[in-house]
Amino acid sequence: MRIALYQPDIAGNVGTIMRLAACFSIPLDIIMPCGFPASDKQLRRAAMDYGDRAETVSHANADAFFDARTEAGSRVVLLTSSGTCALHEAEFLVTDALLLGSESAGVPPDVHARVAKRVRIPMTPGFRSLNIAVAAGIALHEAMRQTGTLPE
Template sequence: MDVALYQPDIPQNTAAILRTARCFNAAVHIVGPAAFDLSDRAVRRAGLDYAARATLVRHSNWTSFLDAIGTRRTVLFTTRASTFVTEFAFEADDILLFGQESAGVPDDVHAAAGATVRIPMAADTRSLNLAVSVGIGLIEGLRSSATIQLKGLA
């Protein structure tokens, strides 16, 4: 199971996501363009030594990302979804897709997703931090895919 970030805006979030993904042996795909240089000091600082050891795959745009992943299913996390992440049947090879912090994903990317899910939240709230959302999504995806892929983790 991997994570994909669509045109991320905030380097500190991306660094935290790299760190989280590394802890669960997941690759992070950056679907460009990102709003910052991935070698930015903020990414290195927030990611600590985990970011340097994380698997980072860069794609210049949405089309190159789709070409690279082939038939793997993308599961888009969006507040527009009707299915809760806790009710969804993840597969071990899924790619968990998250949109920009400022704008989510455009309609064509939304329409191209293999599935959409949302994280349940209190009715009077509108969103979680992206790095927090990725952590929730990744552990729930791993747990529910029945492969949990936590072998070799302490």
């Protein structure tokens, strides 16, 4: 199991997700470019002292990310408000990469077309989306629960 971020815009969200990845001992993939400098103060503050303990892999672009996932025999599951499958109905594999789009634009159509599954987190009608760090935590927990990989 791993989390992947497509061209994230907000340093604080990436830092929070780095902390999430460290706490659950899962890798974090970041598909470049990011909308902020790697030295961003908000990134360091949100990651706290967990940032150095997160296994983070940067990919130059979406092609490099998808090539790496294909080589590893891993499928990519996109979390999207337009997902065709509700999170609680999705079946996850221990090798899945949970992909989240940028805060401002999500992912482009060509990335949508390349994923194995599109999953949405059900919400009260009238609401469009969650913060990506919150969505990552909800989805990761459900995927790890299903695959029996939650830490004790």
